[in-house]
Amino acid sequence: MHAQLTVTPARLPEILLTTAVVRPVFLWGAPGIGKSSLVRDFAASLGLDCVSLLGTQLAPEDLIGVPQIVEGRSRFCPPEQIARDEPYCLFLDELNAAAPDVQKAFYSLILDRRIGSYELPPGSVVIGAGNRATDQALARPMASALVNRLVHVHLRAAPGDWLAWAAGNGIHPWVIEYLTQRPDHLWSPPPKTEEPFSTPRSWHMLSDLLHSAGDPADDETVALLAYATLTPAHAGAFRAYLKVARHAFDLEAILKGDARWPAEPADRDLLYFLAETFRARLVKDLPADKRHASAAVRQFAFRAKSLLVELAEISLEMAQLVIADDEAGNPRLPSWFLVEAARDLPRLVAARA
Structure with a gap:
C-alpha cells in the first residue's frame, strides 16, 4: 500500500488515541522500525493488557474456536486468550501475511468486534500491523473488504x-x-x-x-x-x-x-x-x-x-x-x-x- 502521509513513532500514540479507540487500525511500516513495541506501549498507556496474535502462525480455528454442542445446537467457543471479560488491546501482528482464509476469519472481529456469540468487552481496541510488499517481506494482498474495514496509518523511522x-x-x-x-x-x-x-x-x-x-x-x-x-x-x-x-x-x-x-x-x-x-x-x-x-x-x-x-x-x-x-x-x-x-x-x- 502506498503511503500518502506518514507518522513518526513519537506522534503515533496521539494518532492511535484518536483512531484506535473508535475504529480498528492497521499500522503499516518497514520491518524492524518498532511497530510491535509501540502498540504494546500504547496498550500499557491505556492500562490494557496486549494480546498479540501472529497472523503467519494462525489457522481459522485459532480465532473462531471449535464447536461444542449446547442443548442440541453447535456453538463455537473462541480461544481463552481472546474471550476475555475485561477490555484489552487485541494486536493482530503480520495480519496481511496471514493466509486468505485466516484474514477472512478476522472480518467479523474487526468490523463487528465479535466472534460467534463472543463480543469484545467495551473499551477494547483492535490494532493490526504488517509490512509492505515493497519491503521484501512476506505480505499477501488484502481483500478490499478487509482494507475497507480498517483505518490505515503509515509509520516511518525517525532518528x-x-x-x-x-x-x-x-x-x-x-x-x-x-x-x-x-x-x-x-x-x-x-x-x-x-x-x-x-x-x-x-x-x-x-x-x-x-x-x-x-x-x-x-x-x-x-x-x-x-x-x-x-x-x-x-x-x-x-x-x-x-x-x-x-x-x-x-x-x-x-x-x-x-x-x-x-x-x-x-x-x-x-x-x-x-x-x-x-x-x-x-x-x-x-x-x-x-x-x-x-x-x-x-x-x-x-x-x-x-x-x-x-x-x-x-x-x-x-x-x-x-x-x-x-x-x-x-x-x-x-x-x-x-x-x-x-x-x-x-x-x-x-x-x-
Missing part, C-alpha cells in the same frame, strides 16, 4: 525519536554516539538479497551484543558484530567511527583547522567514514537556496571547498564521494554549492600550490 528513547533504555553509548552523527544510518531499505540490513531493531541488537562483549571490545569483534547485524556499508562506517573515536580523529577539529584528514594508507577506512560524515554535514547545513545562507553558512561553504581540495590531494575517490549524486542520480548537495565548487576549486588548488 530523533529513536535516539531520545535509546538514551533512557540502556542502548550502548557507541551506538548512540554514532547515530547522533549519522542519523541517516538508522534505517535502510530491505535488500533484495539475504543479508543483514539496518533498522532500529538491528541497532538495538548490536547494542545488546556490544554490552555482552564487554568494553573495550577489540576491533575484530566489533567488526564481526556490526557486519552480523547491519547493512554492510553501515557496518563498515560504524567500525571506522570507533577507530575515529579511539584515535582522536574528529570532523569538527578538521573543520576548524585543528586537525587534518588522515593520510596514511592504514587509515583509509577512517578517511572513508570522515568523508561520508563530511558529506552528511554539508547536506544538513547548506540550504537549498544560497539566498537563505547566513554569513556563517557562507563561511562554512568556503571552508568546505578548501577541505575538498585537501581531501582530493589525499584521495580523489573520497573527494568525489563527497559531491557524488545519490543512488537515484539526484544531487545530494545544493546546486549552488556544486557550481561554486566547480568554479573555485582550480583557484583554491593554485593557491595551495
Whole structure:
C-alpha cells in the first residue's frame, strides 16, 4: 500500500488515541522500525493488557474456536486468550501475511468486534500491523473488504525519536554516539538479497551484543558484530567511527583547522567514514537556496571547498564521494554549492600550490 502521509513513532500514540479507540487500525511500516513495541506501549498507556496474535502462525480455528454442542445446537467457543471479560488491546501482528482464509476469519472481529456469540468487552481496541510488499517481506494482498474495514496509518523511522528513547533504555553509548552523527544510518531499505540490513531493531541488537562483549571490545569483534547485524556499508562506517573515536580523529577539529584528514594508507577506512560524515554535514547545513545562507553558512561553504581540495590531494575517490549524486542520480548537495565548487576549486588548488 502506498503511503500518502506518514507518522513518526513519537506522534503515533496521539494518532492511535484518536483512531484506535473508535475504529480498528492497521499500522503499516518497514520491518524492524518498532511497530510491535509501540502498540504494546500504547496498550500499557491505556492500562490494557496486549494480546498479540501472529497472523503467519494462525489457522481459522485459532480465532473462531471449535464447536461444542449446547442443548442440541453447535456453538463455537473462541480461544481463552481472546474471550476475555475485561477490555484489552487485541494486536493482530503480520495480519496481511496471514493466509486468505485466516484474514477472512478476522472480518467479523474487526468490523463487528465479535466472534460467534463472543463480543469484545467495551473499551477494547483492535490494532493490526504488517509490512509492505515493497519491503521484501512476506505480505499477501488484502481483500478490499478487509482494507475497507480498517483505518490505515503509515509509520516511518525517525532518528530523533529513536535516539531520545535509546538514551533512557540502556542502548550502548557507541551506538548512540554514532547515530547522533549519522542519523541517516538508522534505517535502510530491505535488500533484495539475504543479508543483514539496518533498522532500529538491528541497532538495538548490536547494542545488546556490544554490552555482552564487554568494553573495550577489540576491533575484530566489533567488526564481526556490526557486519552480523547491519547493512554492510553501515557496518563498515560504524567500525571506522570507533577507530575515529579511539584515535582522536574528529570532523569538527578538521573543520576548524585543528586537525587534518588522515593520510596514511592504514587509515583509509577512517578517511572513508570522515568523508561520508563530511558529506552528511554539508547536506544538513547548506540550504537549498544560497539566498537563505547566513554569513556563517557562507563561511562554512568556503571552508568546505578548501577541505575538498585537501581531501582530493589525499584521495580523489573520497573527494568525489563527497559531491557524488545519490543512488537515484539526484544531487545530494545544493546546486549552488556544486557550481561554486566547480568554479573555485582550480583557484583554491593554485593557491595551495
